[in-house]
Amino acid sequence: MHTLADLRAGTLAGSKRLDLSCGLTAFPDEIFNLSDSLEVLNLSDNQLSELPADLHRLKRLKILFCSNNLFTHLPEALGQCEQLFFVGFKACRITEVSPRSLPPRLRALVLTDNRLESLPDELGRFEHLQKLMLAGNRLRTLPPSLAACQRLELVRIASNEIRRLPDWLLQMPALAWLAFSGNPLNDIHTEEPIRQIPWSALTLHQVLGEGASGVIQQAEWQHDDGVTDEVAVKLYKGELTSDGSPLNEMAACIAAGQHPNLIPVLGQVFDHPQQARGLVMELISPRFITLARPPSLESCTRDVYGSTRLSLATVRRMAHGLADACGHLHRKGINHGDLYAHNVLWAEQGESLLGDFGAAAFYPDETTGQTLERIEVRAFGILLDELLTCCDGSDEETAVLRGLAARCIQPQVMKRPGFAEVLALLDR
Template sequence: MHTLADLRAGKLAGIKRLDLSCGLTEFPDDIFSLSDSLEVLNLSGNLLSELPTDLYRLKHLKILFCSDNLFTRLPEALGRCEQLFFVGFKACRIREVSPRSLPPRLRSLVLTGNCIDSLPEELGQHTHLQKLMLAGNRLQILPASLVACQRLELVRLAANYIRQLPAWLLNMPALAWLAFSGNPLSDIHVEEPIRQIPWHQLTLHHVLGEGASGVIQQAEWRDEDGTVQEVAVKLYKGDLTSDGSPLKEMAACIAAGQHPNLIPVLGQICGHPQHAQGLVMTLIPPRFTTLARPPSLESCTRDVYNGTRLSLHTLTRMATGIASACRHLHARGITHGDLYAHNILWDEDGNSLLGDFGAAAFYPDKRTGEILERIEVRAFGLLLGELLACCDAAEEHIAELSALQARCVQPDLISRPDFAEIERCLQA
């Protein structure tokens, strides 16, 4: 984090990224001294309600974070920023989005956790749009003009007031990741019986990981028979995430049931002294690692790999396991919504586990569910393409996998295979 004092003293001259969180109530004019270099500006966690009308003077600005501020409308100054492609105003108080506030090169628009009840039809004119994050607002409908945004791949609509997913959205050719839990259209789900584990039987140890929806810790579970085992405990936060509600995530995780390629859930926590919700899960062996890192600001909707190389055997085993897990979920009327390498644990033998149900949702009806499965198949196809890019096998040895991958990502949803067919192809 930078300081205003260093900025004013000229110590930050030439930097490309500026992070200021110091109770700002007004935009500091000193930021314009960086106009020849600044590309990323992070003003999150301040008390701002306006941006200067001449923000365009930051002529290289590509990425702007203004989350957790006091804005009530998306600033129109953004619309004049020619290079700006990422706009993040999460958890402000925004009610109004003017068409003049949308920059011409917009690729990612993050407006999670605001008070927006409508979006301008002009949003559909921004055909570079790939990522649209609108969870936790008051939307009942989306502008039909968005059908023109043929590059749109990731849409987050959880925790709004939407009663029906529009047909044009479900048929978007590039759409691969869709989250919509917590809307009236998705309030129905099947209750899955699950063991109740009293809080007093658990002894928490070190933190294994922390995400937007909760904290995972290693723990010791001593049941009523005195049997002791090492487990993982996830305690959910009550806050809204960019994907949706953590408690909806827990419900989907329980309803998913048991599958060899899903992290086993042993029970649900009861009797927590602060009434926190949580799950007890199998402790995953340390040989499992995360397959990739989440998308960067530049990659937008594509995961970032760290030089991973795969044998054909490992790739095929891993892809088969993930396809099988997805087939299992969709058979239960659940769409994962976030099928990405960064949500997959794997080992070098090709064993794999699909996790993170933060964007999962239950089918609103069977017909819509069939379409939702084909949308998720595109996400699988993109994942398979990334794995093939990491594979050391000769091109002639991966020809059939490449053909399957092409079928999964084709623009025509109806022509894509379902997960049962994908699993059969991979097993063959």
């Protein structure tokens, strides 16, 4: 994190990124001293309610974060920023988005946890739009003009007031990741029975990981007979995430049941002293590692892989396991919504575990579910194509898998195979 003193002293000259969180109530004019270099500006966690009308003087600005501020409208100054493509105003107080506030090269718009009741029809004019994050607002519908955004791949509309998923949304040719839980959609799932594990039987140890929805810790679970098991405990936070409510995530985890390629859920925590909600899960061996890193600001909707190389047998086994897990979920009426390599744990021989149900949602109805499955199949096809990029197999050896990936990502949604057909093709 940078300081206002450093900015004023000129020690940040030439910087491409600036992070200022110091109780700002007004935009510091000294930021314009970086107009020839600044590409990423992070003004989150301040007290700002306006941006200067001449913000476009930051002529290289590509990415702007202004989350956790006091904005009540998306500043119109953004619309004049020619290079700006990533706009993040999460957890402000925004009730209005003017068409004039949208920059011409817009690829990612993050307005999670605001007070929006509508969006402008002009949003459909932004042909480069790939990511639209609107969870935790008051939207009853989306502008039909968005159907023209043919590159839109990721949509987060959880925890709004939407009563029906628009038909045009479900037919978007590039859509692969959709989160919509917490809307009044009359979903068709039923409560699954699950073992109740008293908090007093758990002894928590080191933190294994922390995400937007909760904290995972290694723990000991002492059974009634005195036997102790090493487990992982996830305690959920109450706050809204970019994907939706953590409690919806927990419900989906429970409803998913058991599958060899899902992280096993052993029970639900009860009688927590602060009434926290949580799950007890199997402790995963450290030989499993995360397959990739989440998308970068530049890649927008694509995971970032390291130098990992995979054998053809490993790719085949991972593809089969993940397709089988997704087929299992969809048979239970669950859309995962975030089928990405960064949510996959894998081991060297191709064993894989799909995790992170933060974007999961239950089918609103069976007919919509068939379409949701084909949308998720596109996400699978993208993941398979990425695995093949890391694969040591020759073009001839990988030709069949590449053909399968192409079928999964084709733009006509209902012409994609379902997961049962994907599995049948992989079995051949």
